[in-house]
Amino acid sequence: MNEFERSRVREARILKIEQETPTVKTFELGVSLDAVPGQFVMVWLPRVAEKPFTLIKTGNTIAIAVKKRGGFTEKLFQLNEGSYLGIRGPYGKGFSWGGVKKVCVVAGGIGIAALVRLAEELAKSKVSVDFIAGFRTKSEVLFKERIENVANLHIITEDGSFGTKGICSDVLMDFLKKNEYDKLYCCGPELMMVKVLKLCKKFNLKAEFAVERYMKCAVGLCGQCCLDEWLVCRDGPVFSSEQLLKSKEFGKFYYTKSGKKVAIQ
């Protein structure tokens, strides 16, 4: 099967919808697919648009976790079970965990979607996982049970309504001081990832980050998702700390839908 065949749209009707938090729903889709944790699919809602989402479940059926943000995700939230979605993929490079024994995972908000399967796979490989998950507030806490099953979960909320009060990067400092990790994995808002990257550098810890950029083609053609010379859809979304430390754009610039370079605030 060549890349053309692989990228044809596949029917993926919604089997089950769960409202996980006030702003996040998970959608189980009726299509079978294998993927490495960190890989994503393009999800198409006919007559609306097509956008990238990480897989939080693979196998005979797949699932995605969606945070309501703008036009597309709002339309997704209006769908019922049985609705039609099309998917293509999986795309991108996922996380790698060869030779690690003890790791730290840091998730910010919906970024946890990219990390939940990773934690499960790590546990299967008998890796000990400290999982720091930061949310805005108690009601936004996501995947608590799923992660508690496979990792030492430390929940943080900005308003202190659940778990430790604070932001991930602060708490992470403590963890890094007290533990010896082989590797760190992180996904969340880019400015948070920048802070985590700095800590990793300070503690000389190897890390992998799942990065988001505006995507259109997902096959490395349109150039929309570029991060320095890399294309996030193809060379990422998972990048190593070595790569990101060399980056001139990580945490600083991204390209809008027109391809305009703008600063990240």
Next chain:
Amino acid sequence: MNEFERSRVREARILKIEQETPTVKTFELGVSLDAVPGQFVMVWLPRVAEKPFTLIKTGNTIAIAVKKRGGFTEKLFQLNEGSYLGIRGPYGKGFSWGGVKKVCVVAGGIGIAALVRLAEELAKSKVSVDFIAGFRTKSEVLFKERIENVANLHIITEDGSFGTKGICSDVLMDFLKKNEYDKLYCCGPELMMVKVLKLCKKFNLKAEFAVERYMKCAVGLCGQCCLDEWLVCRDGPVFSSEQLLKSKEFGKFYYTKSGKKVAIQ
């Protein structure tokens, strides 16, 4: 690899040319190909034409035996070693010899080209082969040594200049009376094959015949090579006696280059 890929022209330069008889040359071509005895390739001489020829050798290099007849074969005869030919194929259905112990092979003229590899394969399968080969005259005798190595060869010439004087079908009658065969294989001028078919019917002997028709596409599209509802390029060139006994066109009609149905004389 789909049929499109399989049917792309492949470079097959002439490695060796041998003048076998005054009217027949064999060409060894530098291309590697596997095929069942009876299958053929389309041979392309750029700026001249493309025509079907049976493979008399397969493996790392292939070979064809060509009888000079008209424009195309004359041009082939003018070529030197190193000249460019293109081939596509192999095409068609070859001979089958499951479960046979003792067989009779009947070749008329250049028809022997379709049968020489068959005889060799039969010998490898420890089948006992009586090979009746008819030619016009002594100088036209072809593949004598090759066939003597693997079969009991009985050469017949129309003018009696070598072997038995006569035509294949007469001699075949004797062989059929004296031997018990499991199967008969035949290729030669169509009217000779008609006679052989009748004998097979009379002796209740199963047989396979390699039939020629004007060919253009070799992939079952143009309809040019039809024999009743069959297409010789795809359903043949090897047909069973059962099939041919049902045929209304075998020995009677063929279609010219324009598709005009004409009688075989």
Next chain:
Amino acid sequence: MQHLKEATPCFLNLFIFIFGWVFLPSLETELCNVSLKNPLILASGVLGLSKNNLLRAQRGGAGAVTIKSVSLEERSGHETPNIAFFEAGMLNAFGYCNPGIEEALKEFSDLSCFEVPVIASCTASNASDFAKLVEALDKLDFAAIELPLSCPHTPGYGLLAGQGTPEATKEIVEACRKKTKKPLLVKINASLPRIGEIALAAEKAGANAITCSNTLGPGMVIDINSTKPVLAFKVGGVSGPAIRPIVVRSVYDLYKRIKIPIIGLGGVLRGEHVIELLMAGASCVGIGTAIALRGHNVFEKCCDEMLAWMKKHGYKSIGELIGLAHE
């Protein structure tokens, strides 16, 4: 009790009947008042030289078959190679080889062996020759007559005779219309930018359906090892998967512009591709090149694939699918 016992199987039959009606899709359809057991038509020029050729396609499951385009005089066509392959399809340049109308009239004089409609096809260099051919073919039992005004690789015919314009289309179709009451199908070429106008001209001039499309291009395949174009005629019409998206778009566009039915043709390999063309707006779908890949029973295979898909998605008839992508 006696009463009930007898009634039971009757109820059961009725139930099975209703069940079948409700759940089993049907591929039956019609084109210009000719009913077809399925919407798949053998494309002109593929097989179709002889009745036997066509019978083979009928046996392979075709809903209708088309003869190879016939001209007034016998033509032996271009020299071989007549076809060239590339990874996404093929090129052909047969150059309208055919035995001429006289032979064709003999070959197709008795069509009683066919259970499916047989469509004639004829080609000429000008309107009056077209009219002569249609007049001759009209006498036989063909269900319809197709006029390919769109061959991209035969000097003096089709696009190489300037037939791919609304003006030429009008002239030819009008001349033919006078000679027959049979449905006239006009075959156009999706390579052209003005297909909408051409199809409208055909419709106005009395055509009963549009066949879209002939082979595209033309294209060329060069064998780099010999440095020569493979085809003896150098260029040839492109068919097979390579052209399907352009054909789908053309059918979609035509469906919005004309009222007469469309036969979608080009690059269909599977039942799903047939459905794609139906949804674009085709009433029937032609198959040619796919025979080289999937054999002469490609029609049967496509029907099976269509039925499986229709069952899964709850469609019961071809009519429900036609033009669905426009909704």
Next chain:
Amino acid sequence: MQHLKEATPCFLNLFIFIFGWVFLPSLETELCNVSLKNPLILASGVLGLSKNNLLRAQRGGAGAVTIKSVSLEERSGHETPNIAFFEAGMLNAFGYCNPGIEEALKEFSDLSCFEVPVIASCTASNASDFAKLVEALDKLDFAAIELPLSCPHTPGYGLLAGQGTPEATKEIVEACRKKTKKPLLVKINASLPRIGEIALAAEKAGANAITCSNTLGPGMVIDINSTKPVLAFKVGGVSGPAIRPIVVRSVYDLYKRIKIPIIGLGGVLRGEHVIELLMAGASCVGIGTAIALRGHNVFEKCCDEMLAWMKKHGYKSIGELIGLAHE
């Protein structure tokens, strides 16, 4: 003796030099007096949004790179899906998304990081806007400027603005010619029947090369499960292997009609395809879609394949291959 000892390595060097010259093929070539290390050019619109994008293609081995076509104003283009796949290639309808000329002038103001020529590309709805863009781009260090008069899927631009005619081509090229001394490349669409006339019009109006071709069609892919066209814009330009034979034929035809060089572009996946287009008459060859299949170093891979083939067949330079299929 001493004398000889010293001389030996010198002889050896000379021998190696001569050996290399005699047996090792070179891919070096030139286009409009710009020298290229190989004839492979990154197609416009593929990557090309940013300098970083282009650097990636340079690193992948491209002999030259082209920026994504830029327009006067910022355009966010069509909604996603912007691309749709079928087994023989893909369709795209990005709708000329680009940040606009002002941003582009900033982004490409300093091209000193490039070792290979960078070609600009700009698109507009009319000749005077084209002229404005060319005037602006002329100030930067681009090696040439390409005018795509041939996009099949953006209302107000290319074919959908009627730019695919000899008349429009003449007007636009003449207006641009006045604004720059840089080589002007005119990108045409092999879907059109009159490409010969269009290319001649471009040549007469002062174009320095013809790029053939933009994406063909447009085409459409319908997702039968949702009954909807996949692309948000419904139709899109076809690229990839599906279009190669039509592009080869177009380049072959143009080579006979025009004197300025041709950049062959469409469906190239491998070095052998590059050679096919060179033999048809192209001086350079563009690569776009292949990146999705073979990665960003597809240029390097194609070069390796070309060198291997040229070595085997005894060709020593690109110049020997250009137009060879015409002999």
